[in-house]
Amino acid sequence: MKKRSKFNRSGILTFLLAFVVTTVFVPIGKVGGEGAMLKTGNYIHSPAPDGGNSPDWRESGIISSANGVLFDGAPSYAGWMGSATSHSTVNVVIDLLKDYPLDQIRVVLNSPNKYWGFKDITVKYRPESATGYYIATRHVRTGTDLNYSVTIPMSNKTVRFIVLNIRRTQAYQHIPLTEVEIYKGTGVEGQNPKPALIEEGLKAELKKEALLADKFGQWMNETWSGKVTSDSQLQLEYANEAVALANVSLDPTTYDQYGGIKSLGKQASTAYFRLQTINGKWWFITPDGYPFIVKGVDAASLWETGYKTPILKPDGTSKQIFEELPDRTAYAPAYTRDANGEYVNFVIANVMKKYGSGYESKWEDITKKRLIQWGFNTFSKWTKPKNITFPYIQSLQDPSNLKRIQWTYDVFDPQSGPIIENALKTQLQNARYSKWLVGYTYDNEAGWNADIAKQVLTYSSSSPAKSAFVDFLAPRYNGNLDAVNQLLGTNAVSFDALKDTPIDIAKVPAVDVSEYIRLASRTYHSMIRDIIKKYDPNHLFLGTSIVPTWRTSLDWDQAAMQFVDAFSVDSYTRDASWISRYEDYGKPLLNLEHSFGSSERGLSYISAATMTTSIRERGIAYQAFAESQAAHPLFVGSGWYAYYDQPVTGRPDGESYNVGLVNQQDQPYADMVNIMKTAHAGLENVHLNGVR
Numbered sequence: 001m002k003k004r005s006k007f008n009r010s011g012i013l014t015f016l017l018a019f020v021v022t023t024v025f026v027p028i029g030k031v032g033g034e035g036a037m038l039k040t041g042n043y044i045h046s047p048a049p050d051g052g053n054s055p056d057w058r059e060s061g062i063i064s065s066a067n068g069v070l071f072d073g074a075p076s077y078a079g080w081m082g083s084a085t086s087h088s089t090v091n092v093v094i095d096l097l098k099d100y101p102l103d104q105i106r107v108v109l110n111s112p113n114k115y116w117g118f119k120d121i122t123v124k125y126r127p128e129s130a131t132g133y134y135i136a137t138r139h140v141r142t143g144t145d146l147n148y149s150v151t152i153p154m155s156n157k158t159v160r161f162i163v164l165n166i167r168r169t170q171a172y173q174h175i176p177l178t179e180v181e182i183y184k185g186t187g188v189e190g191q192n193p194k195p196a197l198i199e200e201g202l203k204a205e206l207k208k209e210a211l212l213a214d215k216f217g218q219w220m221n222e223t224w225s226g227k228v229t230s231d232s233q234l235q236l237e238y239a240n241e242a243v244a245l246a247n248v249s250l251d252p253t254t255y256d257q258y259g260g261i262k263s264l265g266k267q268a269s270t271a272y273f274r275l276q277t278i279n280g281k282w283w284f285i286t287p288d289g290y291p292f293i294v295k296g297v298d299a300a301s302l303w304e305t306g307y308k309t310p311i312l313k314p315d316g317t318s319k320q321i322f323e324e325l326p327d328r329t330a331y332a333p334a335y336t337r338d339a340n341g342e343y344v345n346f347v348i349a350n351v352m353k354k355y356g357s358g359y360e361s362k363w364e365d366i367t368k369k370r371l372i373q374w375g376f377n378t379f380s381k382w383t384k385p386k387n388i389t390f391p392y393i394q395s396l397q398d399p400s401n402l403k404r405i406q407w408t409y410d411v412f413d414p415q416s417g418p419i420i421e422n423a424l425k426t427q428l429q430n431a432r433y434s435k436w437l438v439g440y441t442y443d444n445e446a447g448w449n450a451d452i453a454k455q456v457l458t459y460s461s462s463s464p465a466k467s468a469f470v471d472f473l474a475p476r477y478n479g480n481l482d483a484v485n486q487l488l489g490t491n492a493v494s495f496d497a498l499k500d501t502p503i504d505i506a507k508v509p510a511v512d513v514s515e516y517i518r519l520a521s522r523t524y525h526s527m528i529r530d531i532i533k534k535y536d537p538n539h540l541f542l543g544t545s546i547v548p549t550w551r552t553s554l555d556w557d558q559a560a561m562q563f564v565d566a567f568s569v570d571s572y573t574r575d576a577s578w579i580s581r582y583e584d585y586g587k588p589l590l591n592l593e594h595s596f597g598s599s600e601r602g603l604s605y606i607s608a609a610t611m612t613t614s615i616r617e618r619g620i621a622y623q624a625f626a627e628s629q630a631a632h633p634l635f636v637g638s639g640w641y642a643y644y645d646q647p648v649t650g651r652p653d654g655e656s657y658n659v660g661l662v663n664q665q666d667q668p669y670a671d672m673v674n675i676m677k678t679a680h681a682g683l684e685n686v687h688l689n690g691v692r
Helices: 009-020 199-207 231-244 346-355 359-374 416-431 450-456 464-476 481-488 510-535 554-563 576-581 615-630 670-689
Strands: 042-046 078-080 089-108 120-126 134-140 149-167 175-177 179-184 274-278 281-285 294-298 335-338 341-344 378-381 392-396 437-442 567-570 589-594 635-640
Touching: 042 199, 089 120, 089 175, 089 199, 134 149, 149 175, 149 179, 149 199, 231 346, 231 359, 281 635, 281 670, 294 589, 346 359, 359 670, 378 589, 378 635, 392 416, 416 437, 416 510, 437 510, 450 464, 450 510, 464 481, 464 510, 510 554, 554 567, 576 615, 615 635, 615 670
Parallel strands: 294 378, 294 635, 378 392, 392 437, 567 589, 589 635
Antiparallel strands: 042 089, 078 175, 089 149, 089 179, 120 134, 120 149, 274 281, 335 341
8 A cells, every 4th residue: 555645735836836936937818709707606626636726626615716726817727636536526516605607717737747638628507597517618628738727718608506526547646736717708797696606506516417418319519520410321321331332242262151351272171260470470270271350340239238227326316417308119229228327229229220220231231331341250259249240359358247356256265166067058059050150259358467366365265266375385395394384474373364364465475475476377277268169179268358458467368368269358558569568479369348438429448548639530440550560470360349439328338439440320430440451451461460
C-alpha cells in the first residue's frame, strides 16, 4: 500500500500557490458574446477535489460562487488527483438560483503539467421547470496544450442548473478545473424562483438524466451526413447496397472455399484447420490445404448482448434518455429482460425496420457479402451469425461455479477439472467434425500474476491453491521446516500447519513466486488442453486471450506455450511491439481483440493508445497496425472488435465505444472499411516477405 503524505490545508495551499505563479494560464475573460458575466449562486463538487486550492480543496459541501475558485477570475483551480481507485468521472453542479437566458458558457481547464488533463467534458443544463437535462455540448479534448478552454454557445437558452461531467483518459490522470465563466444573454430572467437547493438537492441533480438518443438510437446532440431520419431511408439504403453487393462472392481462382490463398501453394490437407511453418513463417492451413491468415471480426451476431442498452434505472423506473423507444409489439425481438433489468437493442430494431419480413436471413446475406468485400475471412471471437458459413474461432467460457480468486479461479481445486469438463463437453462434441472451425480459445484475459499469488498466500488450507503452494515449496527446501519458517518469518509446527498460516509474499523469494505461478499455468493449460482433446481431437487450442501486461505475467504466459497450439492475446495498441514479449518461444501468435475509435456521434474511444480523430483515420490506423503485425513470422491472425458500435446510451456495463465496422443503424463506415479492404488484400504478401 502506498503511503500518503499529510499536509495541512494552509501548507498545501502555500505550495500550490507558489507553483501557480510560475505557470502560464489561458487568460480568463470573454471570448465573444455581449452579455455580462454571472457570478451568482452556489455549486458543489462530486467527488470533492483532492488537489487545487481552497476553499474548493476537499470541500464536499456547497460553495458560494462569490467565494469559490471556479468563479474568481484567477488561476486558482479545483483538482482531482488520479490513482488506481480514482473516479473515472468528476462532476460539478451549479445552481444559478433562478432562470437566466445565457449567451455562452466557457470552461477553462489548465493543466500544471503533462500528467494533468481530461478525456472529454459534457456540459448539461436545465431550466427550473424541466425535470431532466439537455446536453449543451460533449467536447473531446484534442492536442497536448497545457492551457485549454472550451466555449459553448447557448443562444439565449433558459438555464438555472448547469452540470459539468469531466472524464479521465486513464485512472492516473489528474483533472484540473480552473474557471467556469457564465455569460448572460438577452431575454427575461426568471420570476419567483424556487429556493436555493441545499447540499442533498444539488447532489440529487446528478441523478437526473438528459436526452441522449433518438428513435434510431443515434446521438441527438450532433448532426452528420447520412444520419438516419426515417424508416424509408434505411429501406432505400438496403435496396442500394443489395444491388451494389449482388455479385460479391469469394473468387474461386484466388481462394479455396475457406479463404486459403491458392497462389501460395497447396500443402498437405488434413480436413481440418492446422498450423504449419513455411520458409520460417507460421501459417494456418485450411482443410483444403492452402495457407491462411485469420482476418477476423468479433461479436458479429445480430443478437450479441453487448449491443443492447438498459432502459430502466436501478429503482425500476424508466430512463429518460430516449427520445422514443421502438414499438414493443412491432419490434418485440429487440427487447430482453434478465435479473438485472430490461434492455432494448437498437441494432435489432433498426435491422427489422431496414430489411422487413425475413429480416435475419436478408441481413445475413448482406453481412457475409460485406465481409467478403472488405477482406475479412473469420468470425474470430465471441458471437457469430447463426447461418453464415465462414471460418470461425469458438470462445469457450469458464463456468461460473468455479472457486474464484479475484479475476481468475483456483486451478488447483480438484473440482475444477470435472466442472469445466461438464460445462464444455457438449460444445466440443458438437463442433468435433466442423471443417469451418479454426480452433478454440478458453476463458478470457485472466492469467495469474504476483497479485493472485499474494492473495492465495493469505488463505487457509481450505484453499487448494494455498495447499499446493506449501506442497510446492517444501521440496524446494528439502523438506526442512525450520529453514522454511526462518525464510518466511513463520513458526508453523508442520507443513500442514503452514497451510493454515498467512504468509507474507514479500518474504517469499521472487524465484519461488515465479515458479509457483508457472506451476499454476502448467496445471491450468494442460487441464484445458486435455479436456479439449478428449472430446475434440480435430481442432486447435488457441490459448486464453491474455492482455500482455494486465492480469497476467510472463511466467504464466511462458509456461502455457507447451500446451497451446497458438498463443492468443487481446492487444489494443498501435503496432506489433507486443509480439516481442513472446517471440523467443516460437509459438504462432494471434491478436483476437483490437480496434481504433474516435469520439464522434456520442461515442468514445477505448484508450488513448487507440484514439483517432475521424472515421478515415480509424482505417489508416488499422492498416498500419495490421501490416506491422503481419510482417512478423509468428503472426497468424487477428480479430477486430467489433462488428457494430456499442450503444450511445451505454451497454449494461456502461461502455459506449466507437468500435464498429458498422454503426448501430446498420450503416457501414465506408471511409474506414475501404481502407481495410486495401490492407487485407496485401497482408499475405506482407507476411510472406516480412516487410510492410
